[in-house]
Amino acid sequence: MLVVAGVPLLVLANKQDVPAALAVPEVERRLGLQELGAGTPRCVQGCSARDGLGLHQGLRSLYDMILKRRRLQRLGRSKR
Numbered sequence: 310m311l312v313v314a315g316v317p318l319l320v321l322a323n324k325q326d327v328p329a330a331l332a333v334p335e336v337e338r339r340l341g342l343q344e345l346g347a348g349t350p351r352c353v354q355g356c357s358a359r360d361g362l363g364l365h366q367g368l369r370s371l372y373d374m375i376l377k378r379r380r381l382q383r384l385g386r387s388k389r
């Protein structure tokens with residue numbers, strides 16, 4: 310997985326309607342996302358492409374992370 314430091318990351322843990330699907334914390338652990346550190350905002354969202362559950366929430370989280378990052382970038386620029 311290519312991750313650019315600081316860029317908001319959304320991981321969709323799909324097929325959560327399937328009983329054998331990995332739970333969200335396990336997906337996060339196996340991808341080693343905790344190693345990214347606080348500088349890379351991220352969200353691991355459980356979802357099901359079959360019924361759409363979790364998709365809106367995931368995209369909403371990504372949108373919020375992008376807005377927050379933009380605000381922080383603007384603040385950083387105005388302080389220079």
Ligand SMILES: Nc1nc2c(ncn2[C@@H]2O[C@H](COP(=O)(O)OP(=O)(O)OP(=O)(O)O)[C@@H](O)[C@H]2O)c(=O)[nH]1
Pocket residue numbers: 323324325326327356357358359360
């Ligand atoms: N139950 C369920 N089935 C899904 C979901 N998303 C995809 N599928 C089904 O899983 C099968 C494989 O589709 P994909 O996941 O798109 O394809 P893939 O990535 O090549 O295959 P996988 O490695 O099996 O995921 C198809 O029959 C899809 O309809 C989901 O959220 N829930």
